[in-house]
Amino acid sequence: MTTSQANQTLAVSTAGLTKRFGGRTVVDGVDLAIPRGTVCGFVGPNGAGKTTTIRMLLGLIRPSAGTGTIMGGSLTSPQSYLAKVGALIESPAFYPQLSGRDNLKALAKLGRISSSKIDPALARTGMTARSKDKYRSYSLGMKQRLGIAASLLAGPELLILDEPTNGLDPAGIVEMRGLIRSFADEGITVLVSSHLISEIEQVCDHVVMIRAGKIVHQGPVASLREGQQVDIEAAPENDSDLERLTKVLETAGHTVAQSGSGLTVSVAGDVSGADLNRLAAENGITLRKLSEQSRSLEKAFFELTGTESADVPVGQEMGAIR
């Protein structure tokens, strides 16, 4: 595929995108390839470099190295593509003494956007009723909604939403997912970041996973699910057989971990529960429990990104120090 073809199918593509703050490399050689028309999840633990990457895509931070193309425009001239982009960066930021509507008005004027776009943006995010109230009187959820409304003003082809579910209650999170889905249905490409894949996996058809500034996985969500192995939970009738069962399974090439009075078996190859049962019976062990469990995306995510936050050294997590 030539570069120009790629630019037609990709909403965002970067090559070797890197940012160093002082001597620290915070984003390290990131090659993004986000197809147009997809909802792309951008997931990674705290401090992974999601916001820094997003700021580079929006021309707020100058990359230390690397290039990129966004909606056909070069990363080095943000003015060539930002008119087609809407963004919510980190947390919503508005003028507290202005009403929600006046905040949007100031942004619309700056972007030479017709003020007729303000009402639909407010309506879409359920902010119409409170739009005349001062921003400082809003709840966290309402601030987040106004942030989304602001990102819609320009009638974007690409929406970049950095942790849009921050501060939302469970109902709000469900609503946000519905909103994101509706953007996708209109053909808008959405890049949505989160530190929890479970919050966004239902709406994403593409996912980029980042850890410590590096991409650890990138591709369609379906492929992530496909590649997943199945775990089988098994427990012998007699606890005394536990050790023997472990040996038998390990000898057969499976990875076994003890969980409670049973075992969690990460099976090697195309092996089903029935195969395990047969194996146990051949060795004179009767199983009291046998269940297949498809691994959650969450688990796949943690395997790829690790459970610790990049910001916090091991042993200094919350609660670790007493």
Added chain:
Amino acid sequence: MMTWAAFSSEWTKLKRMTLLLSTFGGLAVAASAFVILLFSQAPAHTVPGPHGGPGGLPSLDVLARPNGLIVGVDRAVMLLGIVAFGIAAAQTASEYSLGTLRQLLVRQPRRVRLLIGKMIAVLVFMVLATAFASVVAFGVANLMASSRGVSTSAWYTGTGFTDLLEALGRMELAVVGYSVLGLVVGQFLRSAVASVIVGFAWMIAVENIVGRILPSASKWFPGVSLSAIAANGNADANVSFDHGLAVAGVYVVVAIGAAAITFSRRDVTA
């Protein structure tokens, strides 16, 4: 002109009630209070000596001259300068402290245009606030004059009016200078409070103290130069209007240039 969009966006923010009232109302009240003080404290006749009345205040016969009000108003410039500086600094600094700058730059990625449009809006705002305060203070001066039996007829002559308008023009010029410096310092420090503290410290610690120790350095200071513009020459520091205008002009141009260059390069992580 693309800067117009940045100007009108900024104007939407500036015309909010609280800022409008506090700036226009605050300046008008301060100017009126000053005029009231001027008339109520003025001695009936000029006392021989370098400064005339108590605290350097003009006497009632001086106030009755065609340029009577100007003599008084000149003394309020320092206060006006600090206010203009602080309000202007808050407009640039708050974009960082509120984090709103990141939103603005997505809608207008051409940073110098954003900066210039914003600066023009804030300058127009400050010029209008000063003009409004002057008109109110002039009204109050008429009331005070009649209560103290000062004849105002000389104010309403051709020379009286011309002098008054010229004085207003000079004051506006100085306000523009103070505001530009405020905008730039706010942009560098990203904190309104820090900017005002630095502004005060500069005026009091640096200009005042260094000016006393090394009087010849005074005429190169921005504050002295701006007050020389407003007062048509600063007799204390021996700075003429033209000299003040030239020095302040250099400060303003350098400040705008430095702000534009750093702003267009700086990473926006706020």
